[in-house]
Amino acid sequence: MKRTIFCLLHAALICLVVPSTVFGASLAxxxxxxxxxxxxxSLVLNGLGLREATFFKVDVYVAGLYLEQKSNNAREIVASQGTKLLDMKFVRDVDKEKLTEAWIEGFQKNSVKYGRLKDRVAQLNSMMSDVEDGSTMRFIFNTETVEVFIAGEKKGSIEGRDFVEGMLSVWLGKHPPNEELKEGLLGK
Known part of the structure; x- marks a missing residue:
């Protein structure tokens, strides 16, 4: 009996001591x-969002937004100077053509400065390739650059504060790919 109580207390203590990074958040x-x-x-997970496409709401990817401090204010996040991370995990295959079309559409709908960003959006699109179910994309946003990683490999960096804000606005702007994705990233 004493041994059982000891084991239960020991298990409870381990649960309290293990860092939260072991657990995480799940979606789809x-x-x-x-x-x-x-x-x-160290960045904290602000929220998870699911990208759904077409009228049939086909799941495309789950995105997680990491910030230095949690926030549910899209404008403040886009304008803030700190480091940010957006991780995308694809739950279906997507070809390069669809990805590049989506980037162009996202920037056009959410950035009044698209004309100034067009060449850098083309630079981003040159880094794209077909992605398979389970593939990852990671974007690290610093004050003046966006670092692009696909399947764990760094593909390059894109310069400019206006590009940083424009790219964050693809998900957090007035016209995100789908509203549930934006709300999820904002932790709502």
């Missing part, structure tokens, strides 16, 4: 950690 069968380390900075 995808689990992302509660925290992420980016260049020595």
């Amino acid at each position: 069968g995808v689990t992302l950690p509660d925290e992420a380390d980016v260049g020595g900075k």
Whole structure:
């Protein structure tokens, strides 16, 4: 009896001591950690969102937005100077053509500065390739750059504060791919 109580107490203590990064948050069968380390900075998961496409609401990817401090204010997040991370995990195959069309559409709908961003959107699109179910994309947003990673491999960086804000606005602007995605990333 004493041994059983001891084991239960020991298990409860382990649950309290284990860091939250072990647990994470889940959506549509995808689990992302509660925290992420980016260049020595610890970022917290602000929220998870699901990208759905077409009238039939086909699941495309789960995205997680990591910030230095949680926020549910899209404008403040886009305008803030700190490090941010957006992780995308695809739950279906998507060809390069659809990805590049989606980037162009997202920037056009959410950035009044699209004309100035067009060449850099083309640079982003040159980094794209077909993605398979289970593939990942990661975007690290610094004050003046966006670093692009596909399947864990760094594909390049794109310069400019206006590009950083424009790209964040693809998900957090007035016309996101779907409203549930934006709300999820904002932790609502």
